[in-house]
Amino acid sequence: MRALIVLLAVLNLGVTAWWLFRPDAAPVATVDDAPSGIARLQLVSERPDLQPPANAAPPPPAVAVDTAATIATPAERCYSIGPFSDPAAMAAAQGALRPAALRLRTRTVQRDSGRGWRVFLPAAPDRATADAAAARLRAAGFTDLLIVADGAEANSVALGRFSTEARARQHAQTLVAAGFQARAESLGEARNSGWIDVAAKADFDAAAARRSSGVAEARSIDCATIR
Incomplete structure (x- = not known):
């Protein structure tokens, strides 16, 4: 028992001596002690040269973009204006429209007389030739026909009205x-009308x-038709 007490006393003295005479701990490396040649990371707030001047104007506010307003509008629109039955009136209208036109053209179309159309074979030199043509027509299945017997259209073959x-x-x-x-022809006097196409x-x-x-x-028309 005495020996145990002496051993404990010696251990306590050893621990106390180690505590009093232990070497200082190695210093912990800080960022400033980093190896040479390696740049130290810095926050923007730590860089005076990157700070805005005290009197600097604030950044402009964000501008909202109206996508509907940015959609491109058609560069041109095209119309056909008419009909003109009087050439002088059409020429006057053409002169009035020209300053506003990017492209302009005039055209003439034949209008229906209102009396219908007919289909016929032109007059033959004589009745025998007309009869032969009528026979060939019937053989081909065209039975709705009539040989004109007299007048300006004598010996022609009428093939129907439409x-x-x-x-x-x-x-x-x-x-x-x-x-x-065979030919198709308007009955009555043909009438022409003029139109002005403008882009x-x-x-x-x-x-x-x-x-x-x-x-x-x-009328609105396709601009590709006006060259």
Whole structure:
């Protein structure tokens, strides 16, 4: 027991001596003690040269972009203005429209007389030739025909009357395909009408142009048709 007490006393003395005479701890490296050649990281707030001047103006506020306003508008719009039955009136309207036009053209179209259309074979030199043509037509299945006996159209072969140009021309084309020299023609005096096709900027007032020209229509058309 005495020996144990002596051992404990010696241990306590050893621990006390180590505590009193231990070497100082190695200093902990700081950022300033970093190896040479390696830049130290710095916050922007630690760099005086990067701070804005005290009297610097604040950044401008963000501007909202209106996407609807940025959509491009058509560069041009195109119209067909008419019909003109008087060439002088058409020429006057053309002169009035030209300053506002990017491109402009005039054209003449044949209007239906209102009496319909007919399909026929032109007059033959004599009745025998007309009869032979009629026989060939019947053999080909075209039985709705009439040989004109007298007048300016004598010895021609009438092949039907139609209310519209489209139907008359379709029938004439069928006859031509079968080998006959058929024609489609408007009944009565043919009437021509003039139109002015104009390509203008998007703000062009087509209604006002129509009124000043004294015509009935100002139709929107494809600009690609005006060269």
